[in-house]
Amino acid sequence: MSEPKKTGVYLCRCGGNISDAVDLQSVADSLKGENVVVNIQDYLCSSAGQDKIKSDIEKGKIDRVVIGSCSPKLHLETFRGMVKEAGVNPNLLEITNIREQASWVHDKDGKDSVNSKVKGLIKGAVARMDSIEPLVPLEKKLVDRTLVVGGGIAGITTSLEIADEHEVILIEKQPYLGGHMIGLSKTFPTLDCSQCILTPKMVAVHNHPGIIMHTQTEVADVSGSPGDYSITLKHSPRYVDIEKCISCGACTRKCPTGAIFLPFAQAVPQAYMIDMSKCDHCGACVKICPRDAVNLEAKEETSTISVGAVAIATGFEPIDPSFIEEYNYPSPNILTAVEFEDMLSAKSKTGMRLQKADGTFPDRVAFVLCAGSRDFTGKGRKHCSKVCCIYSQKQAQLVKKMKGDAEAWIFYIDMRSAGRRFEEFYHHTQEKGVNYVRGKVAEIIPKQDGTLTVQYEDTNLGRKGREIFDMVVLCPALIPSSGTKELADKLGVQLGDDGFIEEKHVKLDPVNTLNQAAFAAGCVLGPKDIHDSVTEGISAAHKVSQFLGKGMILIPPEKPMILECNGCGDCVKACPYNALALEGRKAVLSLLACTGCGICVPACPIKGIEIRNFTRNQLKAQLKAMLAEAPGVVVFIDPYAYAAADIAGVNRKQYSSLVRFVSLPSIHILDADVVNAAFEYGATGVMLIEGTTDEKLTLSSDELYKRLKKDTRKHKKPLRYSHIETAQYEKLTDLLNVFASQAGAKAEKRSRKEKEEGTQEGIAEAT
Amino acid sequence: MQKENIVPESRDNAFRDLIIKTPGGRNIPTCMQCGICAGSCPVNHEMDYTPRELVRMIQLGLKKEVLSSNTIWICTTCFSCSVRCPRGIYPTELMETLKPIAMSEGIRNRNAKFDNVFADVIKKNGRASEFLLISKYSISEPGMIKQAPFGLALFSKGKLPLSIDKMEDVRELDAIFKLGEKSVDKEAKESTVAKESKETAPERSPKENEGQEAEK
Ligand SMILES: Cc1cc2nc3c(=O)[nH]c(=O)nc-3n(C[C@H](O)[C@H](O)[C@H](O)COP(=O)(O)OP(=O)(O)OC[C@H]3O[C@@H](n4cnc5c(N)ncnc54)[C@H](O)[C@@H]3O)c2cc1C
Ligand code: SF4
Ligand code: SF4
Ligand code: SF4
Ligand code: SF4
Numbered sequence: 003m004s005e006p007k008k009t010g011v012y013l014c015r016c017g018g019n020i021s022d023a024v025d026l027q028s029v030a031d032s033l034k035g036e037n038v039v040v041n042i043q044d045y046l047c048s049s050a051g052q053d054k055i056k057s058d059i060e061k062g063k064i065d066r067v068v069i070g071s072c073s074p075k076l077h078l079e080t081f082r083g084m085v086k087e088a089g090v091n092p093n094l095l096e097i098t099n100i101r102e103q104a105s106w107v108h109d110k111d112g113k114d115s116v117n118s119k120v121k122g123l124i125k126g127a128v129a130r131m132d133s134i135e136p137l138v139p140l141e142k143k144l145v146d147r148t149l150v151v152g153g154g155i156a157g158i159t160t161s162l163e164i165a166d167e168h169e170v171i172l173i174e175k176q177p178y179l180g181g182h183m184i185g186l187s188k189t190f191p192t193l194d195c196s197q198c199i200l201t202p203k204m205v206a207v208h209n210h211p212g213i214i215m216h217t218q219t220e221v222a223d224v225s226g227s228p229g230d231y232s233i234t235l236k237h238s239p240r241y242v243d244i245e246k247c248i249s250c251g252a253c254t255r256k257c258p259t260g261a262i263f264l265p266f267a268q269a270v271p272q273a274y275m276i277d278m279s280k281c282d283h284c285g286a287c288v289k290i291c292p293r294d295a296v297n298l299e300a301k302e303e304t305s306t307i308s309v310g311a312v313a314i315a316t317g318f319e320p321i322d323p324s325f326i327e328e329y330n331y332p333s334p335n336i337l338t339a340v341e342f343e344d345m346l347s348a349k350s351k352t353g354m355r356l357q358k359a360d361g362t363f364p365d366r367v368a369f370v371l372c373a374g375s376r377d378f379t380g381k382g383r384k385h386c387s388k389v390c391c392i393y394s395q396k397q398a399q400l401v402k403k404m405k406g407d408a409e410a411w412i413f414y415i416d417m418r419s420a421g422r423r424f425e426e427f428y429h430h431t432q433e434k435g436v437n438y439v440r441g442k443v444a445e446i447i448p449k450q451d452g453t454l455t456v457q458y459e460d461t462n463l464g465r466k467g468r469e470i471f472d473m474v475v476l477c478p479a480l481i482p483s484s485g486t487k488e489l490a491d492k493l494g495v496q497l498g499d500d501g502f503i504e505e506k507h508v509k510l511d512p513v514n515t516l517n518q519a520a521f522a523a524g525c526v527l528g529p530k531d532i533h534d535s536v537t538e539g540i541s542a543a544h545k546v547s548q549f550l551g552k553g554m555i556l557i558p559p560e561k562p563m564i565l566e567c568n569g570c571g572d573c574v575k576a577c578p579y580n581a582l583a584l585e586g587r588k589a590v591l592s593l594l595a596c597t598g599c600g601i602c603v604p605a606c607p608i609k610g611i612e613i614r615n616f617t618r619n620q621l622k623a624q625l626k627a628m629l630a631e632a633p634g635v636v637v638f639i640d641p642y643a644y645a646a647a648d649i650a651g652v653n654r655k656q657y658s659s660l661v662r663f664v665s666l667p668s669i670h671i672l673d674a675d676v677v678n679a680a681f682e683y684g685a686t687g688v689m690l691i692e693g694t695t696d697e698k699l700t701l702s703s704d705e706l707y708k709r710l711k712k713d714t715r716k717h718k719k720p721l722r723y724s725h726i727e728t729a730q731y732e733k734l735t736d737l738l739n740v741f742a743s744q745a746g747a748k749a750e751k752r753s754r755k756e757k758e759e760g761t762q763e764g765i766a767e768a769t
Numbered sequence: 770m771q772k773e774n775i776v777p778e779s780r781d782n783a784f785r786d787l788i789i790k791t792p793g794g795r796n797i798p799t800c801m802q803c804g805i806c807a808g809s810c811p812v813n814h815e816m817d818y819t820p821r822e823l824v825r826m827i828q829l830g831l832k833k834e835v836l837s838s839n840t841i842w843i844c845t846t847c848f849s850c851s852v853r854c855p856r857g858i859y860p861t862e863l864m865e866t867l868k869p870i871a872m873s874e875g876i877r878n879r880n881a882k883f884d885n886v887f888a889d890v891i892k893k894n895g896r897a898s899e900f901l902l903i904s905k906y907s908i909s910e911p912g913m914i915k916q917a918p919f920g921l922a923l924f925s926k927g928k929l930p931l932s933i934d935k936m937e938d939v940r941e942l943d944a945i946f947k948l949g950e951k952s953v954d955k956e957a958k959e960s961t962v963a964k965e966s967k968e969t970a971p972e973r974s975p976k977e978n979e980g981q982e983a984e985k
Contacts, residue, residue: 376801377855378796379854379855379856415801415802415803440804441803441805441808443805443808444809457809459805460804461802461821464821466813
């Protein structure tokens with residue numbers, strides 16, 4: 003590295019988003035005397051902004067770039083692509099986040115404090131830029147196969163759209179495809195029959211040569227890395243071989259307990275199955291089956307597949323409304339909207355007839371909206387479930403259609419019918435004579451005779467009302483299906499605080515996740531209708547194809563360097579991913595297996611291992627420059643928790659401007675050297691915050707913390723560890739505030755004590 | 770009931786902000802007018818405004834109507850509204866907040882009588898006496914004559930003792946009442962102060978406040 007290094011620092015006003023809170027000119031001025039070129043732009047991401055950087059590079063003014071702007075999540079790739087074109091190694095451009103993690107979150111603090119934070123961050127970044135080396139990302143071959151999890155309409159669409167170009171494995175935990183849609187009656191806003199539009203799609207999945215489909219299957223384990231996953235699937239037994247069964251039904255006729263059955267006539271796959279809780283092992287079905295398809299001894303099985311990408315389409319489930327005590331669910335004739343749909347769907351057990359518990363038609367039906375949605379007390383869910391306003395009107399229309407003089411009442415708070423054709427649908431339902439009451443139902447009281455009293459306030463009139471119904475349909479909050487969190491954790495995919503999958507970018511990257519090889523579609527991203535689920539399925543398929551189409555995946559080059567080795571093998575034992583091995587009494591690294599977690603760094607007793615561009619000296623240089631500007635609380639943070647801090651920023655959650663984030667690939671690369679240096683350079687406290695859900699790492703976090711605590715004790719300054727998942731951004735800001743104030747109080751106490759001791763010494767000297 | 774149009778002059782933002790700052794008032798701005806409070810209220814029909822309407826009127830700062838409504842005096846503090854409100858509003862606590870403000874503003878309401886008689890009896894004797902309470906209330910509320918047979922029946926069964934219990938030293942209680950009145954006065958004063966200062970501080974959740982205090 004003999005060429006002269008000169009860093010260009012580019013600060014973005016972000017149209018006031020940054021410059022209203024930060025005096026960028028003073029930040030620029032503070033860099034005078036350093037070996038840098040400084041420039042401020044209105045919008046760095048605009049072509050004018052980018053052209054400026056490019057031309058500075060091309061003119062030879064600079065060969066490294068530090069950008070002070072919004073989160074790297076938004077534009078890092080754009081900027082790096084641009085410098086690459088101009089001939090600079092992309093790694094020699096880094097972004098310091100001064101919007102989500104500075105200008106948006108310190109309203110309560112004085113401008114001076116925010117300014118000195120930003121100055122420190124930028125100086126740290128410049129020092130870091132001086133010390134790091136150009137790196138070339140590693141390439142790894144992708145496995146050209148996708149796992150789609152969930153066989154609802156979103157998963158079906160995703161699979162079909164991918165399968166012409168890339169192999170697909172589709173897994174579904176139920177014994178049949180279709181998800182909730184196969185349990186729907188008619189579909190709004192056009193009222194076409196759900197199974198009529200869905201069945202052709204399910205059959206297409208079944209027949210497509212590029213799709214392997216497994217029902218009653220879930221993900222048990224994920225290993226490997228993005229682009230090259232090895233996934234273990236768990237298959238529950240069906241006891242009937244899907245390939246052999248020809249659905250003749252001979253078994254059902256022989257079975258004395260009704261344990262063997264076809265889920266429903268149009269079910270895909272078309273094969274019988276056994277409910278083992280009913281089977282008494284008489285073997286009648288085994289004997290009668292002409293195809294020898296029945297196996298009563300079938301056991302749960304596992305299989306392992308190799309895939310490059312995963313599309314998550316695990317959909318939703320209705321919340322169990324029994325927690326709403328005043329609604330008395332479950333009771334005869336009080337049902338959820340999903341149960342209502344079921345009765346009138348392909349899956350119907352009543353011969354597609356709407357009926358009360360006693361088998362007769364309900365003449366008066368009430369629909370109770372927002373049952374568990376829009377609730378900010380912690381009992382229900384905060385979000386609006388989006389589809390209930392419209393489907394309840396569909397159901398009301400169906401009631402009227404089945405019996406002209408039947409009454410249908412809809413109790414709503416706000417009738418949300420935004421979207422093409424929906425207001426017309428609302429109007430049409432009104433014309434059909436459905437009764438609308440604006441008011442949330444207060445109580446549903448079951449009576450002896452099976453009828454139900456519904457009590458409410460008609461908020462348009464300000465008067466309380468009471469009506470008697472034959473059936474009450476609750477429209478429950480729609481929540482992510484159970485198991486979504488476990489799956490997301492296995493894949494390193496983040497969830498929002500509502501439990502739905504967090505998009506890579508809410509608006510601009512709606513079907514990508516923070517894991518570049520994981521995508522999502524349908525209601526697992528939030529409640530929506532079929533139209534939107536299908537749209538997302540198509541989008542996710544496009545994104546998957548785009549990803550797999552590259553054939554190669556770039557893996558971050560920030561990997562360990564083994565600089566010195568005495569062959570002790572401690573690192574080999576420490577590495578949770580089996581990426582290190584001893585060969586001829588020297589540790590050698592398998593680059594592709596290594597995740598760059600850095601556990602090996604502190605494990606090496608002779609400090610022979612360093613992570614490229616995160617070496618001890620590089621980190622120390624950054625900390626020194628950063629803290630020389632002003633002391634603060636140093637928060638070492640991993641990418642997952644960093645994302646939480648970004649969400650806190652987007653939500654303008656305020657916290658102390660003493661907080662200085664130092665971004666690391668993982669907190670496990672830290673040892674006492676670096677933390678002690680932070681204290682020496684003036685940190686009033688140090689926090690380690692990680693958000694990864696990878697147990698291979700988090701299981702050793704406690705040990706890491708204890709070790710650091712012991713080895714940095716001499717400074718008598720606070721050190722804390724915390725695990726914060728991306729969704730927990732509020733917990734993060736609370737924690738930062740409490741820690742910053744504690745660290746501040748401790749620092750003050752210490753300086754007072756020092757002063758006292760100082761004066762005492764002074765007196766002692768005088769006498 | 771005559772209802773006035775809502776014009777800028779009918780709204781009192783300082784009143785609204787004052788109520789929002791009270792313990793039961795923090796979530797008032799988030800009321801979505803769902804009406805589950807009113808639908809749950811056992812005495813809703815006796816009220817001139819339903820609990821939901823009362824919350825709406827506070828959102829708008831309709832001070833006069835809020836403080837002179839009988840709703841706050843009719844409420845039985847059964848808490849049905851508060852346990853069901855999906856936005857975490859406590860209409861029950863609001864009623865308790867509004868009563869002393871109405872009184873200190875000198876707003877009379879015939880439904881306040883019972884509260885007043887009750888307070889009088891306590892002030893004089895330091896203890897509640899059912900006999901005194903019923904007889905005094907009956908004098909001020911002629912409609913009570915209809916309840917006379919019921920009262921006699923209670924009396925004949927020994928459920929309405931004539932004894933009047935008294936505290937040993939009622940002056941001790943006086944001191945407590947004085948303190949209470951002082952704080953009511955203070956609240957009323959604050960309400961006028963808040964009215965005068967045009968700019969009102971943006972509301973923060975107590976959680977945030979905690980953080981801020983901890984920082985100091
Ligand atoms: C009562 C009601 C009526 C509706 N009516 C209409 C209507 O008329 N028109 C309309 O457009 N929309 C309607 N909708 C919305 C519609 O149902 C959804 O848009 C659609 O079903 C979403 O499809 P999905 O594939 O995203 O999710 P889902 O249908 O929930 O499918 C998810 C699938 O994933 C499977 N799964 C879940 N977890 C796992 C796991 N861990 N491993 C493997 N598989 C898993 C599930 O078993 C399921 O099959 C209605 C919704 C409700 C609740
Ligand atoms: S869609 Fe309608 S019924 Fe459903 S939660 Fe939203 S507002 Fe309530
Ligand atoms: S960085 Fe992590 S995965 Fe890579 S060799 Fe070291 S311990 Fe193993
Ligand atoms: S229950 Fe709560 S949100 Fe609903 S109207 Fe009453 S106060 Fe407002
Ligand atoms: S607490 Fe008062 S306002 Fe609320 S429901 Fe009970 S009586 Fe009605």
